[in-house]
Amino acid sequence: MIVEHLELTNFRNYAAAEVHFTPGTTALIGANGQGKTNLAEALTFLATLESFRGVPVDVLIRNGEDTAIVRAQVRHPDGREVLIEAELTRTGRNRVQVNKQRLVRARDLLGVMRTTVFSPGDLALIQGGPGERRRFLDDALVAVAARNDTMRREVDRIVRQRNAFLKQIGWKTNPSALSGDETLTLDVWDEKLAEVGGQWGDARAHLVAQLQPMVTRAYEDLATQVTPIDFVYEPEWRRIGLARALAASRAEDLRRGLTTTGPHRDDLEMSVNGLPARTHASQGEQRTLALALRLATHRLVTDTMGSPPVLVLDDVLSELDPDRATALLTHMPKGQVIITSASGLPTTAHPDRILHIAAGTVTNN
Numbered sequence: 001m002i003v004e005h006l007e008l009t010n011f012r013n014y015a016a017a018e019v020h021f022t023p024g025t026t027a028l029i030g031a032n033g034q035g036k037t038n039l040a041e042a043l044t045f046l047a048t049l050e051s052f053r054g055v056p057v058d059v060l061i062r063n064g065e066d067t068a069i070v071r072a073q074v075r076h077p078d079g080r081e082v083l084i085e086a087e088l089t090r091t092g093r094n095r096v097q098v099n100k101q102r103l104v105r106a107r108d109l110l111g112v113m114r115t116t117v118f119s120p121g122d123l124a125l126i127q128g129g130p131g132e133r134r135r136f137l138d139d140a141l142v143a144v145a146a147r148n149d150t151m152r153r154e155v156d157r158i159v160r161q162r163n164a165f166l167k168q169i170g171w172k173t174n175p176s177a178l179s180g181d182e183t184l185t186l187d188v189w190d191e192k193l194a195e196v197g198g199q200w201g202d203a204r205a206h207l208v209a210q211l212q213p214m215v216t217r218a219y220e221d222l223a224t225q226v227t228p229i230d231f232v233y234e235p236e237w238r239r240i241g242l243a244r245a246l247a248a249s250r251a252e253d254l255r256r257g258l259t260t261t262g263p264h265r266d267d268l269e270m271s272v273n274g275l276p277a278r279t280h281a282s283q284g285e286q287r288t289l290a291l292a293l294r295l296a297t298h299r300l301v302t303d304t305m306g307s308p309p310v311l312v313l314d315d316v317l318s319e320l321d322p323d324r325a326t327a328l329l330t331h332m333p334k335g336q337v338i339i340t341s342a343s344g345l346p347t348t349a350h351p352d353r354i355l356h357i358a359a360g361t362v363t364n365n
C-alpha cells in the first residue's frame, strides 16, 4: 500500500502541514531539529496509534495546543482508497476515523495501514534487554497475521492473572502450604498458560526459523560480504514443555510471587560471525543487524500480505559507512520508502522526490 497524502495540524513542531507522497522513494532532508522524524512519526502513528519513539500521545501534541490531527490518504494495491484520521487529545482518548467511520476498537485498525519503521532507537533490539527482542518477535507475528494479536493478548492476560493470584496467596514458601482450593486454582492457570504460552512459543520458533535466512541475506546485502548470522530461540521450557516447566518452577514462583518461566521471559540470542551481537559486535555492526532485522521483517510481511508496507527509514544512514549506505540504497526493497537524513543522501541515491524540512515547514523540490 502507499500513502498518497498526509496532513498534520498541531502535531509536534508542525502548526499545519500538507505533504503529497510519490509511490516510490521520498527523502526528507533538513538540519537537526527541524521536524523530519516528527513527520515520519505522524505517518506511522496512523498505522499503530503509537509513537515509534515510545512516548505518550500527549508529547505529540504541539506545545500550547489541546489537540493534534493527523490525516492520511492511503491506497491499497486493489485500488481501494482509505482515509485515516486521528484526533489526539491530552487525556489520551484519541478519536480515530477510517473513511469517516468512527473506529470502535484500536485493533480494528490493524492492516488498514502498514508501515515498517527503522529508527536509531532500534539499536535497543541488539543492545537492550530480552523484552526488546520479545517485542520485536511478537510485533512481527502480529504483522504477518492479525489474529496473532488475540493470542498475544491472551498470553499476556494469563501471565498477569497468574501473577496476581500468586501475590494474592502471599508468597508461600512451599507448594504444600497451599490449600486445596489454591492448588486447584493454580493448576487451572498453569494449564491455560501451558496451552496458550506453548502455542506462542511455537509461533515464535517458526518465525525465527523463517527470519534467520532473510536477516542473513539482508545483512550480507548491506555488508557486501558473507557474514554468518545465527539466531537461537531455545528457552529451557520449550525443551521440556511448559506444563512441566511450570510444575518444576512452582515452588520458586510461590516464593517470588511471580511466574518465572514461560514466553514472557524468553530471549532471542543473536550472533554475528559466531560472536554474541550484544556484547561483541561493533556499533556499526549492531546497527547493520538492527536494520537487517527490520528489512527482513519487511520482506516477510510483503511476502505474506502480497504487497509491501510503507518503509520508513529514520536517520538510517548515520553510523553506516559509505559502502553500507550505498549498499542499502542499492538493495532498497520495492514499494514506497520514506527516508530521512540530516546530512543529505549519497550521490548514489536517486530518490523520486526530495522534501526539505525547516522549522516545521515542508517544501517540495
Ligand SMILES: Nc1ncnc2c1ncn2[C@@H]1O[C@H](COP(=O)(O)OP(=O)(O)OP(=O)(O)O)[C@@H](O)[C@H]1O
Residues within 6 Å of the ligand: 011, 012, 013, 014, 030, 031, 032, 033, 034, 035, 036, 037, 038, 039, 059, 060, 061, 062, 063, 315, 341, 342
Ligand atoms: N510537542 C511538541 N511541540 C512543539 N515542538 C515539538 C514538540 N515535540 C518536539 N518538538 C520539536 O520538534 C523539533 C524537531 O524534532 P525532530 O525530531 O522531528 O527533528 P529532526 O528533523 O528529526 O532532527 P534530527 O536530524 O536531529 O533527528 C525539535 O526541535 C523539538 O523541540
Ligand SMILES: [Mg+2]
Residues within 6 Å of the ligand: 036, 037, 038, 314, 315
Ligand atoms: Mg530525527
